[in-house]
Amino acid sequence: MTNGGLKPHPSGHSTPGLARVHEDQDRVLLRRMADGDEAALAELYDLWTERVHTLAFWILKDADDAEDVVEETFWQAWRTAGRYDGKRGAGSTWLMLIARSRALDRLRNRRRREDWTAAPSTASTLLDEVGARRAEIPSALVERTERHSELASALGALPDEQRVAVELAYLEGLSHTEIAARTSQPLGTVKTRIRLAMQKLRQVLKSLREEGS
């Protein structure tokens, strides 16, 4: 699998130091957007569109909806760039959280129309779904550079039950209670699984960040 002709920056950082440079680049772009610089919006779009689309697609599993979310995400970034505070995190974090929020809003609206609760998934079906989303990861890892590979490896190393719980929360926006119902697990177990998984990911990110500073 190729990285789809991505610009070098979002697809990976060769060194943690370089990652920081790229984070600074995102911050500068967002600051320029806040000042009304359209060219900065174009640059941000070119850098991040595939990542935003990837996330939107896996949440919505519909190409048209994902395309709409891409547009909504960058438009919201343009309109609210002035509110972005660089001290509170990377521009990419901000942008990807916008994308996830927009995609989940759309997913929840769709569910309200479709009465999604009529067809609960079994645990094995859920594991299959996770596998489908991750099917191409090994080859992707080969092409990704150190920092992202480490993080992706940490995600891959999570026990299946933790990964399923986090994925249901992340990609479907389900609450603890809803995840418990979908996986037929006690509520407390679901909460613990999500907490443990997130703690691991936070630790990996933190150590990567410390290496870079």
Place this chain on the structure above:
Amino acid sequence: MSPTPGHDELQEMLPAAALQILEPAELEQVLAHVPSCRDCTKLLQEYREATAAFWLQLSPRQLDPARSRAVRARLMARARTDQSVQPVDRDFAAQLPSSGRATTLIYRWSGWMVAAGLAGVLLVHHSVHRPLDHGWLAAGVLVVLLIGLGIYARVQRSRVAELEDRQGAPAGRGSAQPGHDLTPA
């Protein structure tokens, strides 16, 4: 869950808060605590970064290049239109129920001004040439039509505003503005 969870309990809610999957009552408790706790503020930010990085495990899906170009072109066109709003106002304008373009006010009323002018011309014309028959009738029909159109436009506008409002409003699960819902200013 107890009505007033302690610090440790609240800290355990932070991963779910970052994932935006807390129930409204839980979210309220976290929001009440985090701004006053430096440790939780930092932790929440770190969890938010972990959440945002989750896409790394997803298999890439490229947007069709032609469609990507079309989206880019639409965005740039919208941004150019948006430039009529002063940068300092754009942030405020983004919070308005409708998108809040600077030109909206003029745009909103220009059609009515043209229609009113046409109605006036018709009225004068028919009053001069046919004082007692079709003039008043035509003007009356026009006025009724304009009122009907106005009501229809207002209903549509309020529906759009409601939808945009719902889309942009901070909420417990998923629809919050990143960086402004759970992280203190």
